Amino acid sequence: MTTIQDFTSQYGLVKKIDAFGYLDYLKANPDAPRKHGKIVLVTADTPLKASRGEGKTTTTIALIDALNKRGIDAAAVLRQPSMGITAAGSKGGASGGGKASLTHPELIDWGLTGEMAAIAAAQNLLVSFAEKAIDDGKLDTILVPRVSEVPSRSLRSITVDAGKNNVAEKVVLTPTSELMQIVCLSRSMDEIGQRVAKMIAGTKDGKAVTFGEFVDLWRITGILSDAVKPALTETVNGSPVYVHGGPFANVSIGIPTLVSVEMACSLHDVVIVEAGYGADAGAQKWLDIACREYGAQWPSAAIVVTRASTWRDDPELAWRYPFHVDRLEKLDIPTFPLINLWEGEDDQVPALRETAAELGFRTPIVGNLFRDGGEALAPQLDGFVEALSNGSMPAQPHSHKGMAIIENIRWVAEHAYGVPADRVVLKDGFADSLGAASALCADAGFRLDDLALVAVKSPATMTDNDRAPEDERTVTLKKVEVHAGAGLVHVNLTSSLTTPMPKIV
């Protein structure tokens, strides 16, 4: 009998799985034994700053350990941390901690089995071929950025071909690249090739030119051959954890690869998908991009992680956590608050529970997950497990394809940030940027409004002025960028950083 083992290879201390092949097998063999796991979204409060995590990964790890302890077959799908974060060291790794850890966190944090590096090489190779296309007279401008695996302050702004043509370029962190988005959203290597072919390389006489017009696609797919396979590792308690695809829901889509989630759902009853930074970034993108536009499964439940200090110690920002919980509940997703305690906070539990009750939350799950791991959660999960077992498989949501980009971003601002349409402001230049993007798409033979919307924003804020009273908060739109291969259009809010290249700290 064919099983997932036939698609699994040992890869040093982790395993890699040919998810494309396995999902093809399931499609061709509809009677093959499989599961139809439900998805739980683990997302978070909006962090106070980008470098401070609420503990989504720690929670995700503790949660599957707790569920498995209760006899429920649960797995997690994590995004691969950016070495830009682990290298910088300010945030530490992104693979849990303490009793809620992976067996080989150092591998996950420091490049796994080369997935991110392969995507970096392939994206940079596209830039090299674009340069050659300039030499060959096929391109005038290059619109794809270079990428780097490690952050470097000085790469925020560079001039290449210095002393000759002095071309201004930008370098972004690998996970934010269009190629990473393509890897996350594609369900076959053929689809990756087709999407790379549709990427807009640059312009010639003002018209869009795609990579399909001049690049040997086999070189790109060749580099990616192992990178498209999710890695399988496990928690220190033996729960399975798939790691695949790019982080950074603030400047990109911030979701794991769709195939890693679909594969996990065919193998386990409950699949925890981690999406962050906060719910305004990660959950919004899982729901409105992955589910709404790319056929991912709607979550059967959600957990919104916060730290006591994030939720309550800054009264002006305390509206954000209940906003996230309410928003998900309003979407009929049973949503459980989870408060991830740090050392010395145990005595706050009664007060936290009281506040949660006042806000009408479901009974919150509270624990020091670093110190106590899944043990601390297992006894608190009755309500969560009941909600999961009661819920039917949710339906797919409607696509927003064809909705004007401005209407779409207004819809996001209202639903995900709590800012009504009339307080979504267009910055000077936004209309020009939108017009140029629209023309670029028209050149390339498709409509801008048929792309899925990616709101590019600060990870630590939801609006222009989160500290203002609710009826004064605004969202300002700055510019538009087309990722035609990924099928996405980025709309930068003014809260976003100008370039996603952090300074090493």
Added chain:
Amino acid sequence: MTTIQDFTSQYGLVKKIDAFGYLDYLKANPDAPRKHGKIVLVTADTPLKASRGEGKTTTTIALIDALNKRGIDAAAVLRQPSMGITAAGSKGGASGGGKASLTHPELIDWGLTGEMAAIAAAQNLLVSFAEKAIDDGKLDTILVPRVSEVPSRSLRSITVDAGKNNVAEKVVLTPTSELMQIVCLSRSMDEIGQRVAKMIAGTKDGKAVTFGEFVDLWRITGILSDAVKPALTETVNGSPVYVHGGPFANVSIGIPTLVSVEMACSLHDVVIVEAGYGADAGAQKWLDIACREYGAQWPSAAIVVTRASTWRDDPELAWRYPFHVDRLEKLDIPTFPLINLWEGEDDQVPALRETAAELGFRTPIVGNLFRDGGEALAPQLDGFVEALSNGSMPAQPHSHKGMAIIENIRWVAEHAYGVPADRVVLKDGFADSLGAASALCADAGFRLDDLALVAVKSPATMTDNDRAPEDERTVTLKKVEVHAGAGLVHVNLTSSLTTPMPKIV
């Protein structure tokens, strides 16, 4: 019983071996069963241009297949091809061809299991930390280049921090980096850490500052944890092939990792080490750097590969091939000419053999290795096998440490390029460059003359004017660059390219 299997992990379609661990085990267990394989150096004629290979890898693969067919336990150690070459596509892969192929050439050509990418990330991370050191007032200038996995014309010269400090920087291909040299030359992760600590990051008030003064070395060794393990693949006929470490003997040391060769020698009776481009680059560096200064084993025999067209079709350059063969013979290395025929050249064999006899060569090995593989070689190897079995293990050569750099380069010019000391010319500015390098080393507490010499040159020429009559040929020295961590000093000849960043073609 402990065996190499205990140090071997499956890594997708190839295996990876903890060579550091295995060699430590052998050191701690001197009675453990092991072999003491002899090394055969496969090197080549100087190619007519850099993008044209003579067929060293094809020869190496055919040769181990032929030896194994004859019942001799032979393995090869190859350098990992640069994706900069395979991506560019002009030279094709570097993993043999036709019947003399590896089982998974696409893996070898396109990033293997991420070794090169990890080295790139680690070297670029060093640059990022150097930038931070500038912010922190610990550095004024940065002397380490960034690296790229793929070639990009425009990166030959870049300005970073554009619009602010406008710092001129260079980007080189990963295999040419000092960190690659350190990986190739080190025999433990501790040694790698110590060598990284000694790398000169830049200067502060004109004095050398090393990375050991401000970088967390565990981050660098963490990134390299899997990259230091040689990969094991095989030929289509099942002969073992270890792949590890950087190419490019023209701009760097161009040798595989020393540990991969030492490990292979403990496991097989004959170990073929490939070193190129030509003998003036690859063999010179294996003999004078790896053997003379870093304790590598002196070869028991050599094979010098040429193509009929390289050797004979350009009369002005026809002196180069017999020069290489003679030079190695004079070093008491039994040296076998090997002529790698291309399609349509079979009828040239008698004439080629005649020329070889006139030149006093040993009986040449001749075959179309792409078409016929090891089958074509096996019957021709009697003399080669006899030379190998007769030869005793050669002694280690004397170190040149302490010899003045200029004397050392004159010695190399005379022995490896056939240009006597009085025709080694110093270009304007060379003396200044030498003086500055010497002062930099003195600051850092060691002597320039104690570093091993790396001649940086064109892969396709041996002198300033290879086409001139022998007594008019010169070698001109351009500048000096210190790689203190690797223990190397680069001396650039004027024939070298200004930057090892090819244009994609």
